[in-house]
Amino acid sequence: MAQADRSAMRAAPNLTAFQRDLLFVIASIGPAKGLAVKEELSDYYAAEINHGRLYPNLDTLVDSGYVEKGQMDKRTNSYELTPAGERVLESRRQWETERFGGDV
Template sequence: MYDLTGFQRDLLYVIAGLDDPHGLAIKDELEEYYESEIHHGRLYPNLDTLVEKGLAEKGELDRRTNFYSLTARGSREIEARREWESEYVDESVSATAN
C-alpha cells in the first residue's frame, strides 16, 4: 500500500466500508469527506489502478454499472496499514484530540 496515493488509499477504505459499491456511490462518499467534487476523470482511472494492483475487483451490475469489492490482498493491505499507523498514533491520543 506504500505505493498508493492518499486518494487511492481513501478509495480502498471506502470500498472496504460499503457493500460492493458502484462508482457513483464511492464518488458520493469521497465528495462528502473531501467536501469538494470528485471528477470522473480522477475517480475511474484510480479505481482501475486498484484493480490492476490486485487490491480491488471490478464486477458488472449491468451493462452500464460496475461494482467494486476488496480482494483478499486488499484486505490484508488495509490491516497492515492500520497496524503500521497504530505504531505512531495511539487511540488514546486520537480520543483526547477530540
C-alpha cells in the same frame, strides 16, 4: 511476520492517499457502484470528485489486485475489496496504530 503481511506493508506506501481512501470507502460500503464511491469521497473531501480522477484510480487498484471489478448491469460496474486489498488496509492500520499508540 508472514510473507503476505510483508508484501502488503511494502505495497501500502506505493498507493496515493486518494487510492488508500478509495480502498477504505470500498471496504466500508462495497460492493458498490462507482458513483456510490464517488459520493462517499465527495462528502469526505467536501469537494466534487471528477470521473477523470475516480475511474483511472479505481482501474489502478483493480490492476494491482486490491479491488475486484464486477458488473451490476450493462452500464454499471461494481467494486469490491479483495483479500489483498484487505491486507493492505490492515497493514496501514497497524502502521498507524504503532505510530499513534492506538488512538486512531
